[in-house]
Amino acid sequence: MTKVFLSLFIILTSSFYSAASIAKPLSYWDKSGPAISQDVNHSQWLHILNHYLIVGEDEASINEFNYQGVTTADKVILKQYLTQLQSINPLQHTKAQQQAYWINLYNALTVQLILDNYPVKSITKLGERFFSFGPWDDDAAVVNGKTLSLNDIEHEILRPIWLDPRIHYAVNCASYGCPNLAATAFTANNMEQLLTAGAYAYINHPRGVTVKGDDLEVSSIYKWYAEDFGDNDQALIEHLKRYAKPQLKQALQSFQQNPGDIDFEYDWRLNQSE
Template sequence: MTHNLTLLMPKTRIVIGLLIILFSGFYSINVMATTTVYWNKSNEITSQDIDHSQWQYILNRYLIVDKDKNAINLFNYKNVTNADKVILNQYLVQLQNINPLQHTKAQQQAYWINLYNAQTVQLILENYPVKSITKLGGRFFSFGPWDDDAVTVNGQTLSLNDIEHEILRPIWQDPRIHYAVNCASYGCPNLSTTAFTASNTEQLLSAGAYAYINHPRGVSIQGNDLEVSSIYKWYSEDFGDNQQALIEHFKRYARPVLKQALILFQQDPGSINFKYDWRLNQP
């Protein structure tokens, strides 16, 4: 039965509207909790690793560290050959045929990050040329493809948002995850030149934090103000959910000049302004 709220008294419409919002929020939270619980298992004694060599091959061929553009890693979508598109697709199929729960937590973290990034590249290639990933998305009024069905693992269909917000963030609870997953945009932290593995993830997460925070698109001082990526607003809870904790996070990875500027900002704080560049990360 369809409820026509316009036929009800104003107070009744408000109450019903609030109940719908509350129920929707409760349902979403419980779905996320259930999904997180399902994926939060591992086999810590397995000797079997996950092969990411095909993804490394794609990165080696098409990822460009463009020092003339302030060392932003750019992806050469335009020149990806049909043969290499097949290799990328084979890699994604291979990952989806793996049961990650049969692997260690370290292997799983690398698995999910690589799956997210490789799937994002494939989405761009399937829709290229496109000016921004925000132009994609199959849902009505969608802002990007993040809620669209993307992959199927263990029989469960997952979106990119599922991977990031229901698996990577809640299970590992590490703010450096935001420096690992790439949204194919200039404003995003770099797509790593190296595929994540169980043995290098810790190093790559810290390297990603260091590279982004010390780049103007991540953090910069503008007069008395601090200009930072909108990532730190969108996911403020991951960085301590307050200004002091956020500045301390920046200082942990800042080079000496930026670190000193951040200390001065703490002593005499101005405004924190947020920015993001959604242009496609191509040369």
């Protein structure tokens, strides 16, 4: 029975973890056009964020989403936005514009998935495949005639093309353990600011990093995507120190000098407002 249970667990989790390794960029998507004056219009996504994202009042809070409160009219606006994005050829835009495009598409698709299945306690309860652990391998969008899943967007486009670990602080999985859903739409102009702000907010929150005596407790993101953060404990701690506040940075320095155990935790509960 133990072997059977283990096999079932591997099947259940494989859809989420199988894409953790950085794929080589799909040559089709690793292209860009010349600089153009007109960026992709993300105003409809900003409208949704402005009305339904509950931004924490302080750094100890987590941004929550009011899924229950989304009106029928605004559900239509979200679907119109997703239709608009899928009608665009992102390769005609600059790399910076494309990065914003893919992040916003990923986040908007995730919110749409929750709304389509609400009420649900966790995104991990969704998924069309037998024994699936979440919807990440399901068909989610069609761009340039190519069908893409959320895993395709994150692991075959965003991570391998931009090679920036801060991507993990930008894409949101609708869970309390995840980095915050940004309160504004990503654009080419605010990309650097939002990526850094996301890293700073997550690393300085207990769900991201907590030092407990000789033990270091961090988000499971740093385990699932270890290669993005240097693929060893020392490199991970250097990454964390880069964005840590002085007190946390000092604690991480002490841990680095006298290594203890690193524990990984994640909260898959839906990031909904009560």
